[in-house]
Amino acid sequence: xxxxxxxxxxxxxxxxxxxxxxxxxxxxxxxxxxxxxxxxxxxxxxxxxxxxxxxxxxxxxxxxxxxxxxxxxxxxxxxxxxxxxxxxxxxxxxxxxxxxxxxxxxxxxxxxxxxxxxxxxxxxxxxxxxxxxxxxxxxxxxxxxxxxxxxxxxxxxxxxxxxxxxxxxxxxxxxxxxxxxxxxxxxxxxxxxxxxxxxxxxxxxxxxxxxxxxxxxxxxxxxxxxxxxxxxxxxxxxxxxxxxxxxxxxxxxxxxxxxxxxxxxxxxxxxxxxxxxxxxxxxxxxxxxxxx
Numbered sequence: 001x002x003x004x005x006x007x008x009x010x011x012x013x014x015x016x017x018x019x020x021x022x023x024x025x026x027x028x029x030x031x032x033x034x035x036x037x038x039x040x041x042x043x044x045x046x047x048x049x050x051x052x053x054x055x056x057x058x059x060x061x062x063x064x065x066x067x068x069x070x071x072x073x074x075x076x077x078x079x080x081x082x083x084x085x086x087x088x089x090x091x092x093x094x095x096x097x098x099x100x101x102x103x104x105x106x107x108x109x110x111x112x113x114x115x116x117x118x119x120x121x122x123x124x125x126x127x128x129x130x131x132x133x134x135x136x137x138x139x140x141x142x143x144x145x146x147x148x149x150x151x152x153x154x155x156x157x158x159x160x161x162x163x164x165x166x167x168x169x170x171x172x173x174x175x176x177x178x179x180x181x182x183x184x185x186x187x188x189x190x191x192x193x194x195x196x197x198x199x200x201x202x203x204x205x206x207x208x209x210x211x212x213x214x215x216x217x218x219x220x221x222x223x224x225x226x227x228x229x230x231x232x233x234x235x236x237x238x239x240x241x242x243x244x245x246x247x248x249x250x251x252x253x254x255x256x257x258x259x260x261x262x263x264x265x266x267x268x269x270x271x272x273x274x275x276x277x278x279x280x281x282x283x284x285x286x287x288x289x290x291x292x
Contacts, residue, residue, distance in 0.1 A: 027131060028047065032116075036055060036107060036108075036111040036116055037051075037117040038118045039119045040118055040120045047127060047130070049118065052119075055104075055107070056101075056104045056108075062105065063101060063273075064235075064238055064242045065273070066097065066102065066228065072224065073102055074106060076089060077106045077110055077115070077143075080141055083174075088179070088180075088221070088222045088224065089179045090181075091103070091180070091181045094229055095270070095274070096270060097229065098228065103179050114141055115140070118144050119145045119146075119147065120144055120146055121146075122146060128144070131144065132173060139175075142177070143178070144177070144179070146179075149180040165221035178222075237261065240279060243279075243281075244283065248284070249283075249284060257283050261279050264278075
């Protein structure tokens, strides 16, 4: 080989190396024994599943006043882990009512039977097909978890998620389900002007226009919808009591904390489960109890 040809080959190899450094790479498999939960992270061209070292210890028994929602998600997850048919799930509704906590509690409940969780940010959902391919041959069952999911117009992850849920040739495998939480059912912003796209038939039926149909089509691809609602005062107090019991306080102390917990909620502008937990941590901490 001539010197000039060798130089050209060397330059081509260096060029390929630089291109490989910037072109997107498929995700790298983790040590699957390192955790029951993983986070999908992309840094530049490199993607990896990082084990979660400290998984939330929340259990199903810790969640109060959401019994109907709990029963439906637990049943669906149990079917999935047992190898039976199950649905992708969308948990929607008021903030702080236990949507993400319920998913984490299901993970802890079924992890001994092989359930694993992979948390994916919405900006990384474009890589969802690669992620599904990575776990397709694994014996475990995987929940791909998207927290606080919503999209702005034109975001690329929207179409990737829509395709993998239903409608793509490359569908999700039998060992993958998608669980997502959101504060809104339709996942995309809705505007007043879109009401003008509705049409009316002669007999009075109302039909949404194409813009509205597109916006509801993603949420319709989730087979299981679970709605969460704001808690009443009594439900809020029951959740406060449960968490104070969790921190080791007795009934007399819990009764004395009732009024203070209501003031706490009033100051926060919410009677959510999250606010109840935050009050219990503060109150128990002031009494010298150890936190979680």
